[in-house]
Each structure stands twice: as structure tokens, then as C-alpha cells.
Amino acid sequence: MKVKLIKYTPEPERMVAMAARLCYSPIGAEELVEKMSDKQVENLVKKIVKMGHASTVEHVSFTFAIEGISRVLTHQLVRHRIASYSQQSQRYVAEHDFEYITPPSIRKNAAAAEKFDKLMRQIRQTYDELTQMDIPKEDARYVLANATETKIVATFNARSLLHFFSLRCCQRAQWEIRQMAYMMLKEVKAVAPLLFKNAGASCVATGACPEGDMTCGLFDEMIKLREE
Structure with missing residues (x-):
């Protein structure tokens, strides 16, 4: 399996911070981008992630080139509808x-x-x-x-990507799509570490498993995986 982040919104965390500041600022977006310091961006992104101010993270997108996966996986992947896909044609x-x-x-x-x-x-x-x-x-x-092996290009905005990780990084997700999800998460953490700091299975972000009696029972292990 190969997963490569081939394109993404430049300075994604600054874009998210700007969108959030714009909601409460009398000045325009262009001026905000120029005036916000790196520290302000960092503090605001941390606050956004903590608050779950999700609409602001929709302004950044990430495009992945994915190879060495099965049609089983892509049948599951395209169920995530708020994304764009281009797949090798049979x-x-x-x-x-x-x-x-x-x-x-x-x-x-x-x-x-x-x-x-x-x-x-x-x-x-x-x-x-x-x-x-x-x-x-x-x-x-x-x-x-x-x-049958296939190849696909997939583009997500950050909000849909966070939702994707919450479901597919879960131990109850099938092994192949779970492996891909972790590889995608590693790629985006390299370019937007604050935005995806708490990304992963939903139990990682909330501290509780939504699967009820079907829980995997591996909460501690999931926390360790997130930190790697």
C-alpha cells in the first residue's frame, strides 16, 4: 500500500485561524492573514480544535494519491460522501x-x-x-x-477528514482501510500538526467508545498509536 499527500491548501492552519477570526473581526480576510502572528495562529487553532468549531476547518483540503489497495477498500472509502474521488477505470x-x-x-x-x-x-x-x-x-x-488492486486519488476537506479518521482509525474498522487511514493521518500531521493533533478513533478525542458492547477494549493502545 502506498499513500502520498500530493497537494494541500498552503498554510492550512493559518487559513483555519483566519476563517475563525473573520467571524468576529471587523476587518477583512486578506488583512487578517497578513496581521496574524504565528503564535496567534497556533493559539487560535488549538482553541478551535478544543471547541469543535468545525465549519472553519472546511476551508482547507488535502489530496492523496493511493495505490496498492483493493476494490473492497474503495467500496468502503467512497461511502464517505463529502470527498472527491478519481479511480482507475476497469x-x-x-x-x-x-x-x-x-x-x-x-x-x-x-x-x-x-x-x-x-x-x-x-x-x-x-x-x-x-x-x-x-x-x-x-x-x-x-x-x-x-x-483486485486499484489506485485512487481522494480529496477531503479537513472536517470530513477528521470524521473519516474517527471512524476508520477505530480498531473495529476493517484492517485494510484502517491501515490506510493511519497512513493518511501520518501524512497530514506532518503539514498540519495542530489541526490533527487529536485526530484518530473517536475514543481518542472523546475519551469514550461509541461502540458500546462491541468495543474493542483497546483504549490505552489507541492513545499510544495517536501519540506515535
Whole structure:
């Protein structure tokens, strides 16, 4: 899996602070940007995060290039609707030698891994045979597995990204999308550490698990992960 932050709003924390100050200031946005010191920006962002003044963080966005993930993952990812996605097309890109993602539970079981790999080889062969019979790629793709590797570009504003982390960094999220979420979180923390300081599973921010009886029971471990 590869996750790369390829573009983001310049000086994202200053932008968030400016938007917050504008709500209570008689002067305009341009003047605020010029006048606010780094310390003022830092203090205001900390206050915004603590207060949950969420509308102000919608003014900054982050774009990720993501590779080496399965169609299973992207089916889950696009359920996060306040985001923009561009995914590698199976209608136009041939999948003759498609890579595939093997879940750890299958990979560590030799018998299961053998069955899994055998099926993937069979799917590749069937896909090739169909396209050789002049079946369009857009129809031949119907035999492809959810395990098929794909690539996607995803853009989130900071508010939707924080919500995404609260759900997908949770231990109850599926392993693949959880791994991706932590890689994305590491990327944005590097450019906006104050904004994403408390980002992660919802228990990290609130101190309580929303899963009730279905809790993972790993609250202390989740706190440690956030601090790494």
C-alpha cells in the first residue's frame, strides 16, 4: 500500500485561524492573514480544535494519491460522501495481469492462501479468454474479484477528514482501510500538526467508545498509536 499527500491548501492552519477570526473581526480576510502572528495562529487553532468549531476547518483540503489497495477498500472509502474521488477505470484499463490484495488472515494460513491464489489465477485466465473473444473490457471486468488492486486519488476537506479518521482509525474498522487511514493521518500531521493533533478513533478525542458492547477494549493502545 502506498499513500502520498500530493497537494494541500498552503498554510492550512493559518487559513483555519483566519476563517475563525473573520467571524468576529471587523476587518477583512486578506488583512487578517497578513496581521496574524504565528503564535496567534497556533493559539487560535488549538482553541478551535478544543471547541469543535468545525465549519472553519472546511476551508482547507488535502489530496492523496493511493495505490496498492483493493476494490473492497474503495467500496468502503467512497461511502464517505463529502470527498472527491478519481479511480482507475476497469472499463478502459486492461486487467490481464492484475495484482491482488491478500488479507492477512488468508496469507498466514497456507491452505487458504493456496486456494486464494489458485482462484486469482483462474480469474486472470478467464478475463484473458473473454477479452480474446472480443468481449469489451467493461464487460469482461464482471469476473474480476474484489481483491483486485486499484489506485485512487481522494480529496477531503479537513472536517470530513477528521470524521473519516474517527471512524476508520477505530480498531473495529476493517484492517485494510484502517491501515490506510493511519497512513493518511501520518501524512497530514506532518503539514498540519495542530489541526490533527487529536485526530484518530473517536475514543481518542472523546475519551469514550461509541461502540458500546462491541468495543474493542483497546483504549490505552489507541492513545499510544495517536501519540506515535
